[in-house]
Amino acid sequence: MSQIATEEPVLHHSIPSAISLEDPQMALHHPDTPQTPQDQNAAQPVSDLPTTATTNSARPPNIFVNSTQTFPTLREYHDPSGLVIEVGHPSVNSQIALDTLRGVYLPVQPYNRIDNRQNNTVAYLHEKTFPPVRSLRPSEKKRILVTGGAGFVGSHLVDRLMLMGHDVIVLDNFFTGNKRNVQHWLGHPHFELVRHDVVDPFMIEVDQIYHLACPASPPHYQYNPIKTVKTSVMGTINMLGLAKRTKARFLLTSTSEVYGDPEEHPQRETYWGHVNPIGPRACYDEGKRVAETLTYSYMHQDDVDVRVARIFNTFGPRMNENDGRVVSNFIMQALKGEQLTVYGDGSQTRSFQYVHDLVDGLILLMNKNYTEPVNLGNPEEYTIRQFAELIRDQISPGTAIKIFPATTDDPQKRKPDITRAKTYLGWEPRFAVRQGLNETITWFKKQVDEGLI
Numbered sequence: 465m466s467q468i469a470t471e472e473p474v475l476h477h478s479i480p481s482a483i484s485l486e487d488p489q490m491a492l493h494h495p496d497t498p499q500t501p502q503d504q505n506a507a508q509p510v511s512d513l514p515t516t517a518t519t520n521s522a523r524p525p526n527i528f529v530n531s532t533q534t535f536p537t538l539r540e541y542h543d544p545s546g547l548v549i550e551v552g553h554p555s556v557n558s559q560i561a562l563d564t565l566r567g568v569y570l571p572v573q574p575y576n577r578i579d580n581r582q583n584n585t586v587a588y589l590h591e592k593t594f595p596p597v598r599s600l601r602p603s604e605k606k607r608i609l610v611t612g613g614a615g616f617v618g619s620h621l622v623d624r625l626m627l628m629g630h631d632v633i634v635l636d637n638f639f640t641g642n643k644r645n646v647q648h649w650l651g652h653p654h655f656e657l658v659r660h661d662v663v664d665p666f667m668i669e670v671d672q673i674y675h676l677a678c679p680a681s682p683p684h685y686q687y688n689p690i691k692t693v694k695t696s697v698m699g700t701i702n703m704l705g706l707a708k709r710t711k712a713r714f715l716l717t718s719t720s721e722v723y724g725d726p727e728e729h730p731q732r733e734t735y736w737g738h739v740n741p742i743g744p745r746a747c748y749d750e751g752k753r754v755a756e757t758l759t760y761s762y763m764h765q766d767d768v769d770v771r772v773a774r775i776f777n778t779f780g781p782r783m784n785e786n787d788g789r790v791v792s793n794f795i796m797q798a799l800k801g802e803q804l805t806v807y808g809d810g811s812q813t814r815s816f817q818y819v820h821d822l823v824d825g826l827i828l829l830m831n832k833n834y835t836e837p838v839n840l841g842n843p844e845e846y847t848i849r850q851f852a853e854l855i856r857d858q859i860s861p862g863t864a865i866k867i868f869p870a871t872t873d874d875p876q877k878r879k880p881d882i883t884r885a886k887t888y889l890g891w892e893p894r895f896a897v898r899q900g901l902n903e904t905i906t907w908f909k910k911q912v913d914e915g916l917i
């Protein structure tokens with residue numbers, strides 16, 4: 465190999481700036497550089513090579529080429545003995561150190577497993593330490609599909625299901641979801657992340673399906689209303705079809721928006737709603753209403769085991785800072801010292817729940833035997849103006865609150881009646897809005913400080 469290397473014609477290739485003859489270490493390992501006896505002794509057959517990225521300390525462990533620097537030989541991809549130490553091609557920026565690649569398929573400590581008998585948890589080490597998850601017997605462990613699992617609510621649900629010890633498969637098209645929300649599970653043996661749009665069918669064997677996939681903030685769902693309707697209709701048909709085939713239990717995350725601009729207050733699940741079918745919110749409201757219709761049609765016609773949660777306004781860490789919803793808008797505005805934007809006269813009301821409460825409710829609903837729709841929300845009701853003052857006073861009391869025109873068809877009041885959830889699930893919110901807001905503000909501040917948003 466080294467012979468071939470020295471006889472090669474001089475070619476010009478783009479190489480990473482990290483690999484330079486000016487680097488004394490690199491020069492030491494270049495085939496043209498005289499080698500010490502120790503170096504020559506170090507040459508080994510491939511089978512004897514250590515399998516970590518530390519094998520050849522002179523090479524950067526992971527090489528992706530951006531540099532336009534040229535270097536006149538192909539020998540760069542070989543070690544002094546002529547063994548390949550790097551694969552891939554500069555033309556497609558695919559170079560990678562072989563040791564790095566080995567680290568993927570031949571890890572030094574494959575899935576090092578730490579069982580903690582005392583608290584019945586198991587932790588896996590694979591390049592990073594994952595949070596310990598409960599150790600379940602095979603009969604207790606479920607395969608759970610979460611559509612929209614990389615979104616705000618979905619990712620918190622995934623955290624919980626993972627910590628509970630289940631196998632979790634996340635489907636997300638990343639339109640409003642973000643891989644960052646679940647990156648801490650990437651590589652965990654219980655976790656799979658699939659980029660997939662629920663508008664297209666998806667086949668898998670699962671025990672439970674939490675169907676969350678759909679843009680939920682008004683600016684996002686109104687951005688492409690036809691796609692929003694397709695997501696609710698075709699996405700729900702696809703997931704119900706999957707539930708039917710696999711006999712999985714199916715939970716639809718519906719919304720308080722099915723009540724429209726309600727004439728009943730607070731809203732009970734028996735209320736049929738007051739929705740404008742051709743207004744700007746209709747793509748979401750009517751989409752979710754059809755999704756509910758489909759869910760119960762599959763239940764009656766095909767015996768699919770279904771659950772329906774009607775989710776009221778929810779907030780918490782991992783909300784998208786740009787999604788236009790009132791909580792993220794007000795927090796970001798106050799953090800930046802900008803005026804808070806109240807749409808309309810601010811007398812419209814909302815009831816806000818902290819995301820951990822919602823996740824509790826979803827898991828309860830999935831695992832209890834109640835099949836009618838259930839409201840999940842915190843009845844703590846605020847006018848939007850009060851809510852603006854609450855956030856302003858927690859972050860920057862001097863900031864101005866400014867009135868802007870109301871949005872079309874904005875519901876004037878919203879507050880859940882949670883009698884059903886209390887009665888059939890034993891659920892009610894535990895977080896006061898103030899505590900949830902403190903945690904959410906702390907998270908947003910950290911994101912800003914770390915330059916992530």
Ligand SMILES: O=C(O)[C@H]1O[C@H](OP(=O)(O)OP(=O)(O)OC[C@H]2O[C@@H](n3ccc(=O)[nH]c3=O)[C@H](O)[C@@H]2O)[C@H](O)[C@@H](O)[C@@H]1O
Pocket residue numbers: 680681682719720721748775776777778779788789790791793794805806807808812814848871874875
């Ligand atoms: O937050 C949620 O979880 C809900 O958000 C939306 O429902 P909406 O109540 O319209 O939520 P926001 O966009 O946060 O608006 C709440 C109220 O604040 C007002 N608002 C919003 C943003 C803003 O900067 N200023 C402001 O006054 C809106 O006009 C509205 O009256 C979705 O449609 C629901 O599906 C979802 O459950």
